[in-house]
Amino acid sequence: MTVSPPAPRTTGEDVVDLYLRHIGSGRAVMGRVMGGMAEIGSEGPWIHADDGRRFLNFGGYGVFLLGHRHPAVVEAVHRQIDTHPLASRVFLEPVAARAAKALATHTPPGLDFVHFVNSGAEATEAALKLARAHGRTAVITTRRGFHGKTLGALSVTANDTYQDPFRPLLPDVTQVDHDDPAGLEQALAAHRDRAVVILEPVQGEGGVRIPRPGYLRRVVELCRTYGALLVVDEIQTGMGRLGTWWGVDAEDVRPDIMLVGKGLSGGVVPIAAMVATAEAYDPFGRDPYLHTSTFGASPIACAAALATVTAMEREDTVARAAALGARVLDGVRKICAPYQGGLVREVRGRGLLIGIEFTKEQAVGDLLLEMIGRGVLVNHSLNATRVLRLTPPAVVDDAALELFLTTFTEGLRSTAARIPV
Numbered sequence: 001m002t003v004s005p006p007a008p009r010t011t012g013e014d015v016v017d018l019y020l021r022h023i024g025s026g027r028a029v030m031g032r033v034m035g036g037m038a039e040i041g042s043e044g045p046w047i048h049a050d051d052g053r054r055f056l057n058f059g060g061y062g063v064f065l066l067g068h069r070h071p072a073v074v075e076a077v078h079r080q081i082d083t084h085p086l087a088s089r090v091f092l093e094p095v096a097a098r099a100a101k102a103l104a105t106h107t108p109p110g111l112d113f114v115h116f117v118n119s120g121a122e123a124t125e126a127a128l129k130l131a132r133a134h135g136r137t138a139v140i141t142t143r144r145g146f147h148g149k150t151l152g153a154l155s156v157t158a159n160d161t162y163q164d165p166f167r168p169l170l171p172d173v174t175q176v177d178h179d180d181p182a183g184l185e186q187a188l189a190a191h192r193d194r195a196v197v198i199l200e201p202v203q204g205e206g207g208v209r210i211p212r213p214g215y216l217r218r219v220v221e222l223c224r225t226y227g228a229l230l231v232v233d234e235i236q237t238g239m240g241r242l243g244t245w246w247g248v249d250a251e252d253v254r255p256d257i258m259l260v261g262k263g264l265s266g267g268v269v270p271i272a273a274m275v276a277t278a279e280a281y282d283p284f285g286r287d288p289y290l291h292t293s294t295f296g297a298s299p300i301a302c303a304a305a306l307a308t309v310t311a312m313e314r315e316d317t318v319a320r321a322a323a324l325g326a327r328v329l330d331g332v333r334k335i336c337a338p339y340q341g342g343l344v345r346e347v348r349g350r351g352l353l354i355g356i357e358f359t360k361e362q363a364v365g366d367l368l369l370e371m372i373g374r375g376v377l378v379n380h381s382l383n384a385t386r387v388l389r390l391t392p393p394a395v396v397d398d399a400a401l402e403l404f405l406t407t408f409t410e411g412l413r414s415t416a417a418r419i420p421v
């Protein structure tokens with residue numbers, strides 16, 4: 001599909017003004033700080049702004065592994081709009097059934113049952129409720145873990161900044177350190193046969209924290225020993241982001257429940273899912289009204305998910321993510337090497353989830369703006385203020401990778417010159 005960039009417009013200031021009057025001053029001010037542009041188009045790894053510039057998107061909070069507007073996903077969604085975008089919810093929906101099968105083809109063996117929802121936080125909610133239906137009312141989560149911001153999900157998103165304004169949250173939530181099996185065991189022992197554990201295989205918003213080898217396997221063992229349900233949140237890490245279909249693949253383990261989101265959308269229509277074993281899923285499986293949502297599993301979103309999985313199979317996206325990720329990580333490490341021990345504390349990553357941890361919090365915002373000024377988007381991390389995060393698409397070509405590396409070199413040089421260590 002050939003696409004020409006949208007014609008430049010000069011609506012930037014108007015949009016800021018509309019935000020100020022109707023959406024919120026905080027977001028409006030942020031928009032101004034970022035340059036005051038509005039984004040009006042996208043294609044592959046590129047975002048088009050209303051001032052005629054285009055930006056290479058190495059951010060996107062992990063959504064755009066297939067890039068923006070992947071032609072096969074867009075075509076499937078168009079087709080679905082032309083036939084049956086939303087369902088009556090009286091009859092069965094073939095696209096939902098096919099999308100569930102396609103997803104379950106790639107989840108670890110035994111994770112066969114799929115409950116589609118509209119966002120990552122909703123997937124977390126579904127998992128917490130499913131756990132309660134099994135009597136697992138004590139929740140164990142990890143510090144710096146991120147699982148969404150709806151009330152239940154927020155209860156397990158371990159960050160006081162987001163939690164404090166909304167307390168009291170869900171009761172009986174225990175926080176343990178990520179990658180600390182001993183701490184987890186202590187919490188599990190205190191809640192034998194009534195706990196659900198939720199964690200990410202690699203913490204994303206927590207600053208790209210990769211646990212030591214053996215951690216996930218030990219978590220599974222501990223959950224079995226103490227009769228806990230295990231929910232692995234793959235909303236950011238799954239769907240190929242880490243260069244494997246799932247983060248759990250690194251240790252070949254199978255949780256009771258897995259959460260999927262972000263990339264499942266193909267970057268086109270929001271959709272997320274809770275995937276469970278037959279045993280764990282049983283309460284939802286038997287009673288279709290136990291947990292429902294009007295728009296959940298809509299044909300239009302399921303068409304996007306189905307096309308996404310199919311495109312990933314056809315284009316070998318997971319292997320591409322692994323290969324490109326190794327090149328990005330290697331390039332970023334080389335660029336950061338002269339600053340290591342000074343402004344840069346550590347560069348870490350797996351596949352196309354890469355974090356650069358600085359010694360100064362200020363460096364993240366500064367470099368982010370430097371990069372935007374030079375035409376490249378990157379992200380901060382919600383639960384780790386010193387970590388700049390890269391979640392590029394797998395469809396970045398050599399020229400775009402070169403552009404990123406050059407821009408990162410120049411941006412980091414400027415930031416380092418401004419921030420004393």
Ligand SMILES: Cc1ncc(COP(=O)(O)O)c(C=O)c1O
Binds near residue numbers: 146147149236261262
């Ligand atoms: C691991 C993880 N879980 C859950 C969520 C929440 O997803 P959503 O923002 O779609 O509600 C996110 C979002 O960043 C996430 O990274």
